[in-house]
Amino acid sequence: MLTIHGAELLLTGPGAEPVVDGAVVVDGARIASVGPYEEMAAEHPGARVRRWPGLLTPGLLNAHAPALLEAAYHPDPREEEQLGSEPLADPAALAGLELADARWGESARRGTQRMLRHGTTAVAGPFERPSVRTAVARAGLVVIAGPRATVPAPAERVSLDPIAALPAGTSPETAFTGPLAPGARADFAVFAVPLMADLAKQGAVSCVATVLDGRLVFRRR
Incomplete structure (x- = not known):
């Protein structure tokens, strides 16, 4: 079953242009497509939908x-x-x-x-x-x-927080595992922050969800 993970801001990889109200469509363990949420929802009308607050990025x-x-x-x-x-x-x-x-x-x-x-x-x-x-x-x-x-x-x-473990002044993008693109493993995370600058300040403790190989393996209650 397809699942659409939508977030207020989607960052598909280092240097990528952020997508406001973006989404990742997951088919099993792989990413089927990425783009604006409205487009993804229209292209996959029968998909299950998960809407997340904050910033969706590649896993760390x-x-x-x-x-x-x-x-x-x-x-x-x-x-x-x-x-x-x-x-x-x-x-x-x-x-x-x-x-x-x-x-x-x-x-x-x-x-x-x-x-x-x-x-x-x-x-x-x-x-x-x-x-x-x-x-x-x-x-x-x-x-x-x-x-x-x-x-x-x-x-x-050395920290459980991959962002806190980075040298001072280093962008959180340095910890990204890989770009979110069709065909790639569905590995990503969602953070309860609006912008990358806020992720750099608050670190990965702001994580509200982690998807690994297409599976929702963590969700903050």
């Missing part, structure tokens, strides 16, 4: 995923009273947790879910731990290797 790449999933522990909600809710990356603290590979996998599963809540659809790789590789694969995240996956960053910029 988290370029520091190995550090977040293989060198940081994401506490289980049942551990929050003892460990808190934020990822733990301190080597001394990690040593005290006695993390076997299976527990790393559980941590990575929670970490990937948190990434989806930040508009992430792709992560840097590769991953050394088998259980982490399994968690990433089950989440459906695309693993990207190469120059984009080896961008160095100071520890304070």
